[in-house]
């Protein structure tokens with residue numbers, strides 16, 4: 321049997337709580353280190369920082385050189401912000417990177433930053449892969465759904481979610497919830513905050529083997545009908561509480577790919593923005609395909625806390641990057657996407673403290 325792959329977790333925020341748990345549960349992955357961005361986390365056990373019921377013996381550190389000296393196979397990079405210099409240093413040291421943090425192809429960062437990352441990866445013979453649920457895994461689903469079609473004219477991936485559970489998350493800060501309707505510059509601010517969806521369009525195109533001429537973005541808004549008393553993010557009636565975002569991939573002047581995100585902080589909006597809670601792929605082709613990914617808790621709903629429900633969102637964000645680790649470690653050096661990896665799937669594992677459901 322191959323030795324387990326050595327993994328360093330980079331920061332211990334929301335997504336990390338799930339990725340660390342999953343790494344500990346997988347026999348083919350070994351947690352060997354952890355980076356702390358927050359000074360007060362240095363020296364503390366990763367199990368405690370990730371609110372797990374286990375002591376891992378791995379203490380968080382802000383000493384990057386010491387972490388790289390551990391010679392990890394992969395860094396699981398889940399900070400709030402993607403840092404080009406930091407990631408380049410890791411890659412240049414020969415360490416692969418999987419990330420949920422605002423990076424899939426590097427398109428959004430601009431050509432200079434993308435070239436820096438590519439050069440660092442090639443110098444270190446390492447690979448970098450970015451995903452999450454959306455952008456990320458949802459684009460793999462979109463590409464896979466076209467696999468039975470004889471003809472494909474348009475592919476649309478829809479994420480439609482009440483995001484009020486995530487209201488206080490830092491990655492919601494740039495979306496301008498609660499700004500006045502029609503506020504000048506708001507649409508541009510939203511585009512900038514979630515520009516990584518451009519990378520998502522590129523991933524879908526790459527995985528389908530399409531060359532895009534351009535990527536565009538349309539933004540729509542809806543207002544709260546009532547005041548919303550959301551933790552950390554109160555929203556006044558009449559201000560923005562619904563966002564409808566369409567990132568489109570264009571070939572020969574025609575929109576052929578679409579990532580459609582509908583995020584609402586309330587069900588009562590004007591104009592109405594109904595949500596379905598989940599992910600749907602629609603392929604306009606021959607034949608026409610619809611693929612729905614329904615996501616439900618594995619415990620009775622009434623037993624779950626708000627934190628448990630929030631955690632489901634973090635699980636589906638983190639697992640695509642954890643399960644990609646073996647494929648990314650084996651991949652060619654450079655920026656890799658779902659187009660370059662074997663199918664990303666989960667072995668039968670069980671989380672710490674739960675009965676195994678099969679051999680991992």
Ligand SMILES: NC(=O)c1ccc[n+]([C@@H]2O[C@H](COP(=O)([O-])OP(=O)(O)OC[C@H]3O[C@@H](n4cnc5c(N)ncnc54)[C@H](OP(=O)(O)O)[C@@H]3O)[C@@H](O)[C@H]2O)c1
Nearest residue numbers: 331332333334335356357358399400420421452453454455
């Ligand atoms: N594609 C998807 O489906 C998807 C979905 C959700 C989230 N995401 C992305 O995944 C990443 C992690 O999300 P999260 O909710 O886990 O983030 P988070 O908990 O808000 O932050 C993660 C960690 O980043 C560090 N941090 C805080 N502020 C920072 C800053 N200004 N610059 C650099 N690092 C900072 C902290 O490290 P310490 O642990 O040391 O304090 C924090 O715990 C984000 O980039 C988010 O946008 C992607």
